[in-house]
Amino acid sequence: MKALVLAGGSGTRLRPITHTSAKQLVPVANKPVLFYGLESIAAAGIREIGIVVGDTHAEIEAAVGDGAAFGLEVTYLRQAAPLGLAHAVLIARDYLGDDDFVMYLGDNFIVGGINAIVSSFGRERPDAQIMLTRVGDPRQFGVAELDADGRVTGLEEKPAQPKSDLALVGVYLFTPAIHEAVAELKPSWRGELEITDAIQWLIDEGRRVESTAITGYWKDTGNVADMLEVNRLVLESLEPRLLGTAEGSELIGRVVVEEGAVVEGSRVVGPAIIGPGARVRDSYVGPFTSIGADCVIEHSEIEYSIVLPRASIEGVGRIESSLIGHDVEVTPAPTTPRAHRLVLGDHSKVQISS
Known part of the structure; x- marks a missing residue:
């Protein structure tokens, strides 16, 4: 066959x-x-x-x-x-x-x-x-x-x-x-x-x-929605594993930190996976989250999401139920004037709380 x-x-x-x-x-x-x-x-x-x-x-x-x-x-x-x-x-x-x-x-x-x-x-x-x-x-x-x-x-x-x-x-x-x-x-x-x-x-x-x-x-x-649901299901079967380093951090439940990844001053609640070479600093990573290789998460919160390799999320509030692509940069908007500044590709879908 x-x-x-x-x-x-x-x-x-x-x-x-x-x-x-x-x-x-x-x-x-x-x-x-x-x-x-x-x-x-x-x-x-x-x-x-x-x-x-x-x-x-x-x-x-x-x-x-x-x-x-x-x-x-x-x-x-x-x-x-x-x-x-x-x-x-x-x-x-x-x-x-x-x-x-x-x-x-x-x-x-x-x-x-x-x-x-x-x-x-x-x-x-x-x-x-x-x-x-x-x-x-x-x-x-x-x-x-x-x-x-x-x-x-x-x-x-x-x-x-x-x-x-x-x-x-x-x-x-x-x-x-x-x-x-x-x-x-x-x-x-x-x-x-x-x-x-x-x-x-x-x-x-x-x-x-x-x-x-x-x-x-x-x-x-x-x-x-289906990608996030399947990600949740697979993460449920994770066995905790620490191959990278975790300094001054809490790793709670089924958390995988891959080789070369660094978690500093952060709280990671499983099931969650931090990919090889990724850096999580002064942040919260919640359940059912996959952080890809060489990503950077700093001064941010993220939960029930998939982050593809080399993306960076720095200095933003809370992100949930999101699929974030390769090499994406997520940063805070200027505080004044208050406005949303967007660069979006064709067929994008955006939800904004006013």
Whole structure:
């Protein structure tokens, strides 16, 4: 079995971060989301993996390399434009050959891994196997309809009037039969080749499509709120570790201070992680916060946030529920005249207390 990991796409819901960074490399607990998926694939015993990349290919390739660090053999497959999940299968046809494969969306996060479903698929070998979970607003997802016996009878991508609350999780398992289905597809109303339409073709042709209800935690980390929630979840499992230095400071609970990091005159309440080379001085770092490598936090308070490498936050009050990008500088505004001074990229969202 091979794996096909989708790491293209523009990540519009994470702008402005994704104007300059691949959404799959935004970190959770100081590790890119994509890496958790690669580790799950390797843990399931899969070694050959094709990664579909787009405009951010250089960044993805630099981060993952040849895959050896994960115990994988990586082949990169260029997708000229994000034209749908089924389009990714189409361009990977030669790479996949006649092998079964698992398709994994690189910005999805699944607790518990995929070992069980990969083993089940290997034993039973349906033409397709999908993972489902109940969601509050199924209009944002691919939606499955099941009959009274739990068999998949229909699929629809982002329906205006969903027929169930069962959303497709971003992991799919296929035999080579999926290539027949993909070859028959026409673009949807979104202008994309939909994987839901391909699976529906299999159903209509009498092929065997199975579903599994996910028992662990799943998130599509496509927006800031979901990124922060996944970061919270991962930090919950931290084991405290002090590899850097903490002078005149309180480290309370599950706190990780990485090598080369310095915490001075500060209070850090876990779960929280301070990345390598970071400096926290005369500050408060609250629960569910990830401070990236070489960041500077001085005379400030921050909680329930993700701070990417080399950012600096100096002399500001309290920051909460924030995602702060690479090399960002956050400083106090002049006290007079009282005004907000902003330099914002396209598609930014700002909340200001007047």
